[in-house]
Amino acid sequence: MKKFRAGVVGTGFIGVAHIEALRRMGNVDVVALADTSGADQKAEALCVPKGYASYKDMIDSENLDAIHICTPNSTHCDIALYAIEKGVAVICEKPMATSAEQAKKMADLAKEKGVVNAINFNLRFNPLPYQLKQMVKSGDLGEIFTVHGSYLQDWLYYDTDYSWRLEPELSGESRAFADIGSHWIDMVESVTGLKAVAVMADFATFHKTRKKPLKPIATYSGMALKPEDYAEVPITTEDYCTVMFKFDNGARGTVVVSQVYAGRKNQMIVSVGGSKCAAHWDSENGNELWIGRRDGYNQVAVKDPSVLYGETGKVISYPGGHVEGFPDTIKQNFISIYRAIGEHDTSKGDFATFEDGLREMLLCDKIVESAKKQAWVEI
Numbered sequence: 001m002k003k004f005r006a007g008v009v010g011t012g013f014i015g016v017a018h019i020e021a022l023r024r025m026g027n028v029d030v031v032a033l034a035d036t037s038g039a040d041q042k043a044e045a046l047c048v049p050k051g052y053a054s055y056k057d058m059i060d061s062e063n064l065d066a067i068h069i070c071t072p073n074s075t076h077c078d079i080a081l082y083a084i085e086k087g088v089a090v091i092c093e094k095p096m097a098t099s100a101e102q103a104k105k106m107a108d109l110a111k112e113k114g115v116v117n118a119i120n121f122n123l124r125f126n127p128l129p130y131q132l133k134q135m136v137k138s139g140d141l142g143e144i145f146t147v148h149g150s151y152l153q154d155w156l157y158y159d160t161d162y163s164w165r166l167e168p169e170l171s172g173e174s175r176a177f178a179d180i181g182s183h184w185i186d187m188v189e190s191v192t193g194l195k196a197v198a199v200m201a202d203f204a205t206f207h208k209t210r211k212k213p214l215k216p217i218a219t220y221s222g223m224a225l226k227p228e229d230y231a232e233v234p235i236t237t238e239d240y241c242t243v244m245f246k247f248d249n250g251a252r253g254t255v256v257v258s259q260v261y262a263g264r265k266n267q268m269i270v271s272v273g274g275s276k277c278a279a280h281w282d283s284e285n286g287n288e289l290w291i292g293r294r295d296g297y298n299q300v301a302v303k304d305p306s307v308l309y310g311e312t313g314k315v316i317s318y319p320g321g322h323v324e325g326f327p328d329t330i331k332q333n334f335i336s337i338y339r340a341i342g343e344h345d346t347s348k349g350d351f352a353t354f355e356d357g358l359r360e361m362l363l364c365d366k367i368v369e370s371a372k373k374q375a376w377v378e379i
């Protein structure tokens with residue numbers, strides 16, 4: 001079996017998760033990492049053979065099959081363009097960039113150069129949403145009437161919580177939607193096969209200012225700041241948003257996204273109402289899928305490949321009763337992506353491509369526009 005050579009750019013929170021998932025696959029060697037902060041120490045700590053301060057040096061020196069872009073959003077475009085020019089496959093974190101223009105450049109160049117490209121919309125590889133996708137395809141839900149849900153976190157609950165994600169020049173003009181709402185709409189469009197055709201959004205920023213630490217801190221690290229440790233800075237991106245959707249079959253949708261909802265650490269809910277039954281998935285109970293019926297018993301489908309659709313079994317590694325979650329979704333996404341890299345064909349597999357990432361960026365731009373206009377905006 002061919003072994004692939006991968007390099008990871010950015011080894012903060014998610015870069016380390018990429019390395020772990022790649023190692024679990026067995027057919028990918030993480031031969032190098034690049035990070036602008038402490039590359040050598042990070043390589044040593046993660047047992048990666050070589051650390052580079054510059055991603056360009058890493059790409060030029062390591063004869064890579066693929067790079068993984070796990071850096072702040074504003075850097076994705078330049079890194080991806082450089083790798084694509086060198087013929088290296090790119091797995092980029094979401095959101096794809098900070099604007100649809102950047103995302104289009106990336107998608108166009110990848111297409112022109114014929115380089116395999118992917119976005120880590122890993123959550124669509126949760127087994128039960130994947131089962132829901134097969135159920136929709138098989139007609140089990142009938143016609144879809146409604147899709148609703150939420151994505152809630154509390155890691156930015158206090159005004160002392162700070163991250164590069166609060167700075168639009170690093171993160172983009174939208175924060176809560178771009179950061180986590182993007183996962184929700186990607187999953188909804190992937191699972192239902194529907195496309196949003198219009199959006200109506202309402203944004204709110206509850207902490208108008210936040211205390212920015214005067215020294216760097218890692219994502220999700222938690223902290224206790226003293227007055228001399230921070231500067232009070234204005235915040236322009238949303239802590240919260242509600243978005244209503246109209247879909248191409250006439251279905252309606254709503255999502256509530258918040259990064260300031262106490263007690264919900266990282267909860268995603270997707271509920272689909274169809275003409276034959278409804279289905280509800282909650283990531284906090286992610287190995288189950290509730291199915292609701294008007295004329296019969298409601299059911300709970302559990303993550304057991306022996307009773308789910310055969311297609312769903314392909315994204316499950318363990319038998320029933322053995323919980324699978326966030327790290328497994330990344331592994332399943334990468335299995336699908338590296339299969340495409342091996343076959344030099346992005347059209348194979350269920351992973352999100354740069355075209356999907358670009359679509360999500362366009363949606364995000366329309367959502368920001370709608371929030372500003374306080375009006376429906378067509379996609």
Ligand SMILES: NC(=O)c1ccc[n+]([C@@H]2O[C@H](COP(=O)([O-])OP(=O)(O)OC[C@H]3O[C@@H](n4cnc5c(N)ncnc54)[C@H](O)[C@@H]3O)[C@@H](O)[C@H]2O)c1
Pocket residue numbers: 009010011012013014015034035036037055069070071072073075093094095120121122164179218219
């Ligand atoms: N798919 C998911 O579920 C998921 C989860 C978390 C984050 N993300 C995405 O991953 C990306 C990174 O987020 P994070 O939470 O890991 O951030 P982080 O701040 O924890 O880590 C970012 C790392 O990138 C490094 N870095 C910054 N600029 C760099 C550059 N130009 N070259 C090389 N290294 C650089 C930093 O030193 C740091 O180590 C973001 O786009 C984010 O939206 C996705």
